[in-house]
Amino acid sequence: MAYPPQYRYTKEHEWVDVKGDTATIGITDYAQHELGDVVFAELPKAGSSVTAGKSFGTVESVKAVSEIFAPATGEVLEANPELQSTPEKINTDPHGSAWLIKIKLSNPAELAGLMDAAAYEAYIAEKNKEASA
């Protein structure tokens, strides 16, 4: 699956798509593949705040629970309501309709440290190489 060039990526495998001062956050295709069949997503409510580098929720597959870390600080505008009933969308459309939350950025400068798509693809290629060593 292609990694959208306009997104920015974290080492913990979240993506962030910034439009003005609003950021949409999700997990990457690599992340959903590592997790396997997703069965549950626990996300913060609108109005709560998330902090860059801190856990803001969990995504669970049949075999494991994974914490999701915020790529940036801000106030939650919306958690994806569809994931309540169809969390498995995270497996099929992780970069699109299965976004996790939208936040209002409080410090857009934080995003400068994130990877672009090319850097992220190189990063996961390295991870895949380690795993098959």
Place this chain on the structure above:
Amino acid sequence: MESATTSMPTELRKTALNAVHRRLGAKMVNFGGWDMPVEYPSTGGLVAEHKAVRNGVGVFDVSHMGDIRIRTGRRDGGALAAVQHLSMNDAAKLAIGQAHYSAMLYPNGTFVDDVVVHRLGEDDFLLVINAGTREKDIQWVRGHTRGFDCVVEELSDSYTQLAIQGPRAIDLLQKLTDANLAAIKNYWFTHGTVCGLPRTLIARTGYTGEDGFEIYVPSDAATSAKVWDAVMEAGRAFGILPCGLGARNTLRLEAKMALYGHEISDTVNVWEAGLDRYAKMEKPEFIGREALAAAKAAGITRTLVGLEMVERGIARDGYCCCSHDGVPIGAITSGSPSPTLGKNIALAYVPPAMSAIGTNIDVEIRGQRCKAQVVPTPFYKRARKAAALVT
């Protein structure tokens, strides 16, 4: 995202089929020091594998399991006496060609490991043990059989062990062997030619709660891959999937089969684990018997129960269980979504007073208490085929 499964250092042990799993694109994990497939995403992944075993057939590489043979020394009877000393079940009751579930206990009545004991001959036994406890088990067996007239051999690295599991396992394996599989009862075994390999051990055993077989073939990579490929080919008509440890875990959990380090360990005794029927107290002696007798007289303070989540949330190993008013009462040993039932299930140790079916128990999931209820176990039991009246 940070995954609970860890990536592996380089010194992990590998089964003879490691390259085959990697060729199939398996996701590999460190399981008890072994580099093992947890699931095969390119053929559907964990849930598809689980369903293949419940509805058709799946194959697992379980070569990481250990094998210890205990056979006659100078005089007949020494091996049986040794097994009777080591194992809480009654090996004297086994016929040649029969196997049973048992455990080796510490003197305090807790678990060294659970084992499947096969009676190969009058005074010849094969113990199949867990991967994570292999070294400990072999030392335990050697250390506690010194006074017996028997020979102990570790054969773990000699065999590739494949578990072919599911209602169609018999149809699949019958294509590859001259042995009459229908004549092998559950927990019995035979020797037959499989894929041209003579005298292959074929046991009607497994760890999935489904009908199936485990076969033991020579562990060289070429033979192992040849048998694996033959099984996959013969299973194609039945929709076979290669299955990893992820599905093995959800399958055994639905069937309430214990996993060492979870339901059973060196801190849990047989009565607490509910494995009473495998502990033969009428035997005059076995390691742990005295402690078990004392523990039975004293009564238990916790017991293993099945839970079904009532509220949203998945109980996982180690999560705290509490009563309705928030008092901690026990802990989850295993928990997962159940692919067969479509519910979130778990096993937990709780006080006997909280173990009745229907009791409400809260599970603390990341700081929030979620309602669960004690339910009957096993969570899943396969429908046994009625014996045919006319054949």
